[in-house]
Amino acid sequence: MRLSTRGHYGLKAMFDLAQHFGADPIPLKIVAERQSISEHYLEQLIAALRKAGLVKGVRGSQGGYILARPPREIYVGEIVRVLEGSIAPVECVSEFKVAQCDQADFCITRTVWKKVRDSIVQVLDSISLADMCRDEERNRQGRESEQEITT
Template sequence: MKLSTKGRYGLRALIDLAVYSEESAVSIGSIAARQKISESYLEQLMAKLRKAGLVVSIRGAGGGYRLARPAGEISVGDILRALEGNLEAVACDGLKSDRGCEDADVCVTKYVWQKINESITRAVDDIKLSQLVEEGKKVKNIEQPCQNGCK
């Protein structure tokens, strides 16, 4: 499975939104500037995320975007599925009970594909947006461990 820029940029945008939208809505322009993503492309991504119920848009002065739910309730899987669609590494008809392939009864590779698909799903669903925010804070502290003349 290879993620497109939709998934990669969208995940970065939502991490940014989780960090900066605690006080007020965040504008597309500010996310785009911090993440170095085109505003027009970011608008397209936000539209998909809004449709999936992951973000809400706020109109008017001070408007922008906010998370629709707490960051601890949004998984990386939620975000990637909203932007990329199905995350299966291999689409195997033998795994679907309603329509199998003609070799499903004798095909043993379908179990490999099933395990890979389950592992991907479990991995992305186990990582919450709030965890990525915390990891980001740790990385910033490592890069800038000492400020204001400390030793």
């Protein structure tokens, strides 16, 4: 019941772009370094995200990547779907494909997986990159005030 590194790294990278969201594009090299991901590998992942319209690439020197929409309009669910495919614990409850299992209508185990899928979707589609940035900010402040107390 694992995500591959694609979704894992991809979200890290998108979160990085969200944290540094602004007018200027951010070179992938920087993102890869900050997030400790192989640059070449990350290139493949971001290519998928670009084709899906989640980021824009700016070529040439001083180029880089920039979110195609503001962080508040990009949800984790979108990112995961692009990089991992349909969110579904087993194939017969895929969000996209039609179920080819002949007992689909009767199969009770299937309803279990559907419930799992729906609960995952509910979580992923309710968290935006902006939400994550806000949480990060809160965490950071929490850590800093702890520092003040102990210092």
